[in-house]
Amino acid sequence: MKCTPDIDLRDVEEMNINIDPIQAAGRLTADAMKAVIAYGDGYSVCDNCRKPFRLDYIEKPPIATFHDDLAAFVGMDEARVVPGARRGFQAVAGTYVQKGDPVILTALSHYTEFIAVENAGGIPHEIPKDTNNIIRADAAAERIEEVTRASGRPPVLLFIDHVDYQFGNLHEVQEIARVAHGYDIPVLLNGAYTVGTMPVDGKALGVDFVVGSGHKSMAAPAPSGVLATTAERAEEVFRTTQIKGDLTGRTFGIKEVEMMGCTLMGVTLMGMMASFPHVRARVGRWDEELANARIVLDALRSIEGTVVKSEMPRRHTLTRVDTSASFDRIAETHKKRGFFLSSALNKKGIVGVIPGATKVWKFNTYGISRAQAEYVAAAYIEIAEENGLPVVSP
Amino acid sequence: MKCTPDIDLRDVEEMNINIDPIQAAGRLTADAMKAVIAYGDGYSVCDNCRKPFRLDYIEKPPIATFHDDLAAFVGMDEARVVPGARRGFQAVAGTYVQKGDPVILTALSHYTEFIAVENAGGIPHEIPKDTNNIIRADAAAERIEEVTRASGRPPVLLFIDHVDYQFGNLHEVQEIARVAHGYDIPVLLNGAYTVGTMPVDGKALGVDFVVGSGHKSMAAPAPSGVLATTAERAEEVFRTTQIKGDLTGRTFGIKEVEMMGCTLMGVTLMGMMASFPHVRARVGRWDEELANARIVLDALRSIEGTVVKSEMPRRHTLTRVDTSASFDRIAETHKKRGFFLSSALNKKGIVGVIPGATKVWKFNTYGISRAQAEYVAAAYIEIAEENGLPVVSP
Numbered sequence: 001m002k003c004t005p006d007i008d009l010r011d012v013e014e015m016n017i018n019i020d021p022i023q024a025a026g027r028l029t030a031d032a033m034k035a036v037i038a039y040g041d042g043y044s045v046c047d048n049c050r051k052p053f054r055l056d057y058i059e060k061p062p063i064a065t066f067h068d069d070l071a072a073f074v075g076m077d078e079a080r081v082v083p084g085a086r087r088g089f090q091a092v093a094g095t096y097v098q099k100g101d102p103v104i105l106t107a108l109s110h111y112t113e114f115i116a117v118e119n120a121g122g123i124p125h126e127i128p129k130d131t132n133n134i135i136r137a138d139a140a141a142e143r144i145e146e147v148t149r150a151s152g153r154p155p156v157l158l159f160i161d162h163v164d165y166q167f168g169n170l171h172e173v174q175e176i177a178r179v180a181h182g183y184d185i186p187v188l189l190n191g192a193y194t195v196g197t198m199p200v201d202g203k204a205l206g207v208d209f210v211v212g213s214g215h216k217s218m219a220a221p222a223p224s225g226v227l228a229t230t231a232e233r234a235e236e237v238f239r240t241t242q243i244k245g246d247l248t249g250r251t252f253g254i255k256e257v258e259m260m261g262c263t264l265m266g267v268t269l270m271g272m273m274a275s276f277p278h279v280r281a282r283v284g285r286w287d288e289e290l291a292n293a294r295i296v297l298d299a300l301r302s303i304e305g306t307v308v309k310s311e312m313p314r315r316h317t318l319t320r321v322d323t324s325a326s327f328d329r330i331a332e333t334h335k336k337r338g339f340f341l342s343s344a345l346n347k348k349g350i351v352g353v354i355p356g357a358t359k360v361w362k363f364n365t366y367g368i369s370r371a372q373a374e375y376v377a378a379a380y381i382e383i384a385e386e387n388g389l390p391v392v393s394p
Numbered sequence: 395m396k397c398t399p400d401i402d403l404r405d406v407e408e409m410n411i412n413i414d415p416i417q418a419a420g421r422l423t424a425d426a427m428k429a430v431i432a433y434g435d436g437y438s439v440c441d442n443c444r445k446p447f448r449l450d451y452i453e454k455p456p457i458a459t460f461h462d463d464l465a466a467f468v469g470m471d472e473a474r475v476v477p478g479a480r481r482g483f484q485a486v487a488g489t490y491v492q493k494g495d496p497v498i499l500t501a502l503s504h505y506t507e508f509i510a511v512e513n514a515g516g517i518p519h520e521i522p523k524d525t526n527n528i529i530r531a532d533a534a535a536e537r538i539e540e541v542t543r544a545s546g547r548p549p550v551l552l553f554i555d556h557v558d559y560q561f562g563n564l565h566e567v568q569e570i571a572r573v574a575h576g577y578d579i580p581v582l583l584n585g586a587y588t589v590g591t592m593p594v595d596g597k598a599l600g601v602d603f604v605v606g607s608g609h610k611s612m613a614a615p616a617p618s619g620v621l622a623t624t625a626e627r628a629e630e631v632f633r634t635t636q637i638k639g640d641l642t643g644r645t646f647g648i649k650e651v652e653m654m655g656c657t658l659m660g661v662t663l664m665g666m667m668a669s670f671p672h673v674r675a676r677v678g679r680w681d682e683e684l685a686n687a688r689i690v691l692d693a694l695r696s697i698e699g700t701v702v703k704s705e706m707p708r709r710h711t712l713t714r715v716d717t718s719a720s721f722d723r724i725a726e727t728h729k730k731r732g733f734f735l736s737s738a739l740n741k742k743g744i745v746g747v748i749p750g751a752t753k754v755w756k757f758n759t760y761g762i763s764r765a766q767a768e769y770v771a772a773a774y775i776e777i778a779e780e781n782g783l784p785v786v787s788p
Contacts, residue, residue, distance in 0.1 A: 042420020
């Protein structure tokens with residue numbers, strides 16, 4: 001069946017186990033699916049928009065309450081929904097970064113943080129990762145000192161990924177925030193892989209901004225996300241418009257400059273809201289998710305030559321492995337070359353790994369059941385054995 | 395029935411005739427609804443994302459082709475999808491407007507254009523409207539001259555609404571673009587009310603940018619929209635990232651700075667794509683839409699005291715009327731006060747007019763059938779007659 005003659009129905013999630021690194025935690029809940037069907041139309045949430053005419057004030061559907069809940073969920077004072085985490089980065093960079101300003105990112109920062117800095121005209125300076133691919137507070141302190149000396153002034157903003165996209169590692173966020181605040185540098189936590197999957201408390205971490213992704217980790221449609229902050233910083237990043245029509249004298253109420261007025265006026269917000277009670281509950285089951293990840297990882301580790309590139313023990317379901325000395329050896333002579341692995345997985349109903357990748361690759365088991373994790377684990381071992389790779393119980 | 399205990403199912407469009415000014419042309423088509431169900435999950439369009447890893451290069455679903463079709467649809471060379479027209483304004487303002495730069499808008503510019511200018515640090519200067527609420531080229535020329543003299547340099551960007559949000563009037567776009575180009579000022583056409591409802595040819599109009607809204611006028615979910623431009627301007631507004639990690643040496647491929655990388659990675663884009671063949675066809679039936687609008691407007695005009703504030707004859711389905719001397723006279727003594735009108739309409743299954751408004755208000759008949767238009771027309775006349783307002787055949 002098809003949506004239109006040109007567009008196939010998508011049934012990837014229904015027909016397979018999807019371990020795609022970015023898709024795993026963005027699958028809709030059943031409630032979100034209902035909301036998506038009910039609120040598909042364009043400006044569907046605007047039926048009852050009344051003065052002061054701003055998305056986060058709408059009471060029916062309960063968008064105002066949702067904003068309060070969202071702020072509380074990440075331990076901050078104020079929250080707004082945004083069209084993707086990247087638009088949260090853009091709003092914060094747009095507020096604090098002027099052309100030529102030094103900005104601190106890290107060796108593991110996501111590209112969208114870099115682009116937010118570029119967009120604002122800032123100069124990026126990375127905190128190096130240590131040999132275990134962790135961003136540490138002492139490295140942050142050193143880099144801030146160095147950049148401050150070289151630039152003649154402290155950096156204006158620091159980005160730190162709660163869990164990075166490359167290794168799925170956790171970094172020294174709390175300690176880094178403390179260091180940054182010693183220089184009065186506001187700190188943005190990129191929680192694209194954590195807000196909605198594991199517990200996140202921005203106040204406890206001591207950060208100024210928590211940014212999350214609806215479509216990556218909150219079981220919401222794209223593009224969606226959250227930008228949350230403290231009461232103090234809210235006045236800056238959520239400042240309202242001051243511009244005025246020079247002839248008409250028109251002003252534009254309480255619309256917020258960095259939000260460009262209203263943000264998610266329909267299906268994306270409603271999907272996010274409908275999933276929210278489930279998302280709030282699931283972060284409490286993070287241990288089960290880690291246990292499932294461990295089942296798959298243990299299987300991979302039992303295949304001789306496989307090296308885990310992420311920190312161990314795992315504290316996130318996104319993991320990077322190096323199979324240059326296991327699966328890639330098969331690829332060298334297999335008639336399907338590197339595609340043998342993804343092809344064999346696909347045949348077993350496992351999707352989401354890059355076709356052709358047999359050296360260094362990532363997977364994310366978030367949201368699969370224990371039975372599915374065991375199935376994936378068994379699948380990898382079977383593929384290894386079928387291809388003559390030694391499997392040793394760990 | 396409910397989506398969740400807190401969220402009601404929305405059935406406004408199924409149970410009523412909705413003449414809301416901003417919602418009328420954003421209702422999904424049936425094909426878009428199918429796509430929304432199939433592509434609700436977060437990053438649903440990324441299943442087959444391959445090098446060079448950018449949304450507009452994805453071939454399955456046919457996103458790449460859609461981008462070509464979209465550019466052709468508005469008569470431009472290049473197009474990108476954006477999370478709402480406002481994000482298109484932001485991208486263009488971010489490219490051309492530096493702090494303190496003079497920018498030309500009009501007395502009828504939408505607030506999101508102003509906010510885009512404010513966000514970029516520009517200084518707004520409005521072209522006045524004439525007594526018929528039309529923005530004319532001679533007024534544009536005069537204002538550009540005046541602003542150039544006062545600022546010591548020409549404005550860096552000009553925004554013109556194809557059809558404005560207040561009156562639904564068409565303005566002298568082609569002539570204004572010609573004037574602006576005489577000063578080398580790039581011209582952005584805000585087609586939020588026209589792209590997807592009536593034919594729009596950016597090249598014929600001579601503009602540099604055409605911005606449209608998916609959720610306002612292209613039967614697409616929110617937030618969605620299009621930013622289209624010429625081959626020449628594409629190099630500027632769609633410039634690719636140049637930023638580099640100073641320690642890691644990382645660069646970020648062909649991601650575009652003003653797009654913040656990828657934009658609509660799921661349901662919004664797929665809804666837009668599934669509706670597109672229908673949208674492309676429906677702009678050819680614009681005359682029928684105008685005829686339906688006329689049926690309703692003629693009824694309103696037959697109610698003594700009603701004044702049409704929009705240009706006549708109507709060239710758009712969004713219309714502003716002043717019923718201070720008709721319906722508002724009833725409101726003065728009616729026990730429901732100003733709410734009598736919206737209440738009476740709602741009882742007849744007509745929604746989308748601001749509750750309580752009986753003086754100056756707007757409606758948009760886009761997308762309703764002829765029979766529905768006749769029903770709405772009859773409803774207004776009945777309400778007038780029931781309340782003792784004289785009705786005179788025009």
